[in-house]
Amino acid sequence: xxxxxxILKFPKEASPEPVxxxxxxxxxxxxxxxxxxIFPRREGIMVLELKGTRENxxxxxxxxxxxxxxxxxxxxEVTRDEARCTHxxxxxxxxxxxxxxxxxxSMEVIFDLEKCSACxxxxxxxxxxxxxxxxxxxxxF
Numbered sequence: 186x187x188x189x190x191x192i193l194k195f196p197k198e199a200s201p202e203p204v205x206x207x208x209x210x211x212x213x214x215x216x217x218x219x220x221x222x223i224f225p226r227r228e229g230i231m232v233l234e235l236k237g238t239r240e241n242x243x244x245x246x247x248x249x250x251x252x253x254x255x256x257x258x259x260x261x262e263v264t265r266d267e268a269r270c271t272h273x274x275x276x277x278x279x280x281x282x283x284x285x286x287x288x289x290x291s292m293e294v295i296f297d298l299e300k301c302s303a304c305x306x307x308x309x310x311x312x313x314x315x316x317x318x319x320x321x322x323x324x325x326f
Contacts, residue, residue, distance in 0.1 A: 188236040190219070190302055194255040195229040204252055205233070212245035213237060220281035220304060232281060232304040261303045262319045265296045269315035276307035276316060 193204075208214045214237035223229030237245065249256050272294045276285045284300035285307060287293070307316045 192257040193231040266315045279306040
């Protein structure tokens with residue numbers, strides 16, 4: 186049995202399909218959706234923890250690839266450029282793990298790398314471009 190946190194990036198053509206349900210039904214994989222931002226006829230992103238046997242895991246990933254979904258591991262690193270950060274707090278609204286939070290009463294944005302799943306949701310959200318993603322192994326395929 187293996188378990189990994191994955192980032193799925195959906196093309197707009199695949200967004201209306203229930204691919205996660207098919208992963209559970211057809212490939213006997215269990216999942217926990219950690220964060221999702223998917224709308225019909227638009228590109229989307231989902232962060233999920235996927236569990237299953239090695240064989241089912243591999244087959245499920247092949248299925249996702251056949252649907253045009255880009256699958257990335259979360260073993261990448263998100264960093265913050267302290268000099269660029271304005272502590273506006275925009276990143277805290279999209280962080281699914283609580284790695285980015287506001288410390289009160291100073292209203293300073295705290296970045297806890299230990300909690301970060303490297304989902305990259307903070308990267309496009311940051312208006313000052315202080316958040317950066319540095320992938321170690323971009324794709325499975």
